[in-house]
Amino acid sequence: MTFTYLDQPELFIGVSDEETRCDLCHQQKPCFDAAGFFGEDELAFICPDCLSNGRLYERDSYTCQGDVTELKRQLNEANPALSKADIDDLADQKTLDLEKTTPHLVTWQDWEWPCADGDYARFIGYGSKPLYRQLAGDSDAQSLFEKSLYYTLAEETDAEEVWEDVPKKAIPDYAASSKYSTLFYVFKSLHSDRIITLWDSD
Template identity: 50%
Template sequence: MDFKYFANPELYVGFLADKVACTGCDIVKECFDATGFYGQEKIDAICTDCLGNGKLIGRSISTCEGDATRLKQQLRQLNPSLSWPDIANVVKLKTDELEKTTPQLVTWQDWLWPCSDGDYCRFIGYGSQVLYKKIAHDGRGKRLFIQSLTMDSDDVDADELWDEYLPEKEIKDYQDSSDHSTLFYVFKSLHSDEIKTIWDTE
């Protein structure tokens, strides 16, 4: 199943080793592990159809947390004629769609899912020098990587991150990612070529 905010979850999330009963439909099938979801409710597993079709909407459980504050700011800039209640309604709809119909991206630290151009971004894979060079229109992968970093900090040396921590070779899937102690999560805007990168270390 294709997910709006998550490309190729079969690579970057995978399924439980054995088929189990989905909490949403109670059918024994391939499911995502749901034990790490956020919220007051606890479930064990959910299939792609139930997750994608919104079976978590209305329940106190989610797969991630969207940067709703920044999304609200973006929508206000893009739609100055909209009232704050209208903007708040759009933010709620988009945030529910993200948090309750998107596979869980397993990370070491908790951080907010990025947004761009008035919508949440789509996770497209783990960062590597190969990936940035591939998606950079001018071939300048390092420049794209540095521009895409979302964390503003005087303590972060972007050149050092590229040279010392960003893998040269492609990280193909979740299993491959376990060989790295620092990971870079790459997101793409749904409405432009803007790339955003969040990095994480164990």
């Protein structure tokens, strides 16, 4: 099960244990819960095939909200020769791809999906000290965490203090994440090794 902007949805999103009727193809199969989607069209379930194949383009329904303002800024910075209209078109297409074909990531609060290097980043897991150590390699895990805080959080967050709240044990899946009142969401750029962290609380 592969999605551009979300890694291992079977772990971090989960599909129904029993076959359920997909609201779009009307087949009985394992499905994602669609009750948390945004938009006017209410859906109960959507199968991975319908989601990845872009069936939400037919509906006023989307799974998340991208940080389109920051995306346009990054695209403009990387492509100064492009016109504003071209930048807007490129950003709008990437945003539609994100919002219409990405599984719905359940979070404590609503926030905009982060971007890096002129594209939306890929969710790779829940932040924990073991995960940051793995991502840091030979570098310092705490330093990686502090540098990874998304710009929307960086100025208002005491990164050193918040590091103390990062779980000491790995969080392998969505079921394990529900035990925490504060969660860290880790993303990786599609085009570099850059790591981005968002966090929220219940």
